[in-house]
Every structure is written in C-alpha cells, then in structure tokens.
C-alpha cells in the first residue's frame with residue numbers, strides 16, 4: 001500500500017504525476033520547488049530501478065538518500081526519493097568555494113599567496129587552467145576556503161555518487177564538503193569539490209608547459225640577441241669600410257703635396273692656360289722623371305699658352321733634355337718660369353712680354369705622351385712648387 005508523504009515546505013506547489021492508482025495521490029500545485037523528497041513505501045514487486053525510473057531519478061540517489069547498501073528492497077521499507085528540480089539556474093558552486101574574478105596583473109602565484117593556498121591547491125581547484133602564467137583578467141578562479149581539493153564540473157550523465165566513487169571518496173564526505181543534502185540537487189555543469197584530491201598531473205603538466213614556454217622565451221631572446229649582434233657586426237663592418245674609403249680618398253688628396261702659398265709680393269702669377277686639367281703635380285713621380293720638377297696641365301693641342309708673369313724671354317727653342325719646344329721667362333729677382341712641350345712658340349729670346357701675353361701653343365714635343373703644358377717655377381735656379389705662386 002503505497003502513499004505519498006510530501007515534504008510540506010518543498011511540495012506546496014509541485015505536481016506529482018503518480019503512477020499509483022490512488023486518486024488522492026495527485027495534488028495540483030504550481031511550479032517546481034528547488035528540492036525535496038518523496039517518501040515511498042516499498043510494495044511487493046517493486047525494484048529500485050523501477051521506482052527510480054518512475055520518479056525520473058538516479059537509483060544511486062535513492063540508495064544514498066535512503067542509506068541502502070545495495071539495490072535489494074524489502075516490502076514496507078520506506079525510501080526517501082530525492083526529487084530533481086526542473087528549474088534553470090546557473091551552475092552551483094560549492095559553499096566552501098569562492099569565485100574570484102581575476103584582476104589585471106594577477107598571477108597564479110600571487111592569487112595563491114593572497115588566499116593562503118599553494119599553487120597546486122589553486123590549480124586543483126581550477127584544473128581547466130591552460131597556463132600558470134597567463135591569467136585572463138575578468139575570468140573566474142575558484143578559491144577553496146575550507147576543504148582543499150579538486151573542483152570539477154559534474155559531467156553529463158554522472159551523479160555526485162558516481163563522481164565520489166570514481167575518485168575513491170565516500171559520497172557522504174563529498175556531499176558534506178559540498179553542502180549537499182540531496183545529491184539530486186546537483187545537475188551536470190554544477191561544480192563539485194572533491195576534498196583531498198589534488199590535480200597533481202594537471203599541475204605538473206602546467207609546470208612543464210610553463211617551463212617549455214620559458215625555454216621558448218629564452219630561445220627567442222637568444223635569437224633576438226644574436227640578430228642584434230649580427231646587425232651590430234654588420235654596422236661595424238660597413239663603418240670600417242666607409243672609414244677605409246674615407247682614408248683612401250684622404251690619401252689620394254694628400255698625395256697632392258701640401259702647398260705653402262707665397263704672398264703676392266713674393267711673386268704671384270696667373271695660370272698659363274685658361275682651360276686645363278692638372279695631370280701631374282710637383283714632386284710626383286712622372287712618366288719620365290723620378291721627381292716632377294713642375295706641374296703638367298693637360299689641354300687640347302694648340303691651346304694658347306700665356307706668360308704667367310711679365311718678364312723677358314730668356315730661352316725660346318728646342319731642348320736636348322726632353323722639354324721639346326720650350327720658353328723660359330726671366331721675371332727678375334732670380335725668378336724664372338718655364339713652358340715646355342709646346343707645338344710652336346710665339347716669342348723669341350730677348351722679347352719682353354706682359355703677364356697674359358701669348359708666348360706659344362700647347363703641343364707634345366720632347367718627352368711627352370700627349371698634348372700638355374709642363375710648367376716650372378725656378379727661384380735662383382731651384383725648382384719650386386708652381387701652385388705656391390698660382391691663384
């Protein structure tokens with residue numbers, strides 16, 4: 001003879017569709033309560049599975065609620081049947097667990113320290129963490145305040161009892177740690193604290209991952225430093241090349257002998273040609289001389305050659321010493337100028353010429369490899385650098 005004993009508070013508005021043929025068994029009530037029990041007295045022929053199916057609950061929940069050791073029933077025995085709340089609600093968090101919202105700058109270590117946990121304890125409460133280093137600000141970490149253990153979401157199709165057994169824990173202890181009076185309260189997705197269970201493997205995996213990431217960072221840093229060194233080396237090499245080029249240019253420039261300019265009074269002169277290119281400087285080794293006694297000014301054949309300074313023509317003729325047709329002007333005070341390799345001469349010995357007056361034309365007579373004027377300045381019979389006298 002079965003009957004319903006309704007838990008007065010919980011079932012004030014629950015409609016229980018009883019499979020039993022008792023008219024008074026149907027109580028019209030409104031919406032579902034969150035939790036409650038039905039006390040059911042076992043009738044002949046009842047099985048635990050059958051009763052559980054009738055109430056849409058897990059047989060293990062009935063066993064747990066009713067303190068059964070196995071599924072054997074005795075007629076007249078009273079069973080407590082935990083009812084499943086049908087209402088939608090957010091996943092349940094065990095009362096001993098606090099949800100902490102990650103703030104910017106938080107690290108797993110700093111959060112663990114703040115709540116007096118070891119990193120392992122914190123990881124155990126958050127076994128789905130992907131990294132020990134990267135905490136996402138705004139995400140939630142579960143902080144076990146009392147019992148420490150593994151916090152997992154109840155898998156679909158599993159009960160608190162299943163979960164407890166899977167981890168070798170007493171369902172009663174798990175229920176206590178989670179503040180659960182009725183194991184049917186829990187639904188898939190609800191968080192369950194499994195006291196004393198540590199996510200050591202997860203923690204070690206995360207530690208290994210952290211170490212791998214650290215190594216990867218070190219490796220990336222090493223590569224970056226190497227690249228910086230390579231770039232610095234390349235820069236040094238380029239600078240050395242540039243310096244070498246600068247030195248070469250400077251050397252080329254200093255091959256021109258340093259000229260100490262004489263004052264105008266000492267004998268300033270004008271260029272004997274108006275258009276030319278200096279091909280050999282004074283003192284340089286030339287094609288025919290170990291020491292060049294003047295400067296060579298390259299100019300087209302026939303370019304007029306003018307007196308560098310006023311004076312008297314001392315020589316205008318052929319040289320036996322390589323000058324070819326040449327003119328020597330005496331400017332007085334021991335100063336002479338010489339114009340060599342002329343194609344022809346426009347003055348004769350003894351003529352007086354003004355500065356700028358044409359005295360001959362560019363040629364390549366004597367020891368010469370092409371049309372140019374060899375110009376010399378002599379002071380008291382000693383050759384001087386003509387550039388010192390020229391503008």
Ligand SMILES: [Zn+2]
Pocket residue numbers: 280286292294295296373374375
């Ligand atoms: Zn010369």
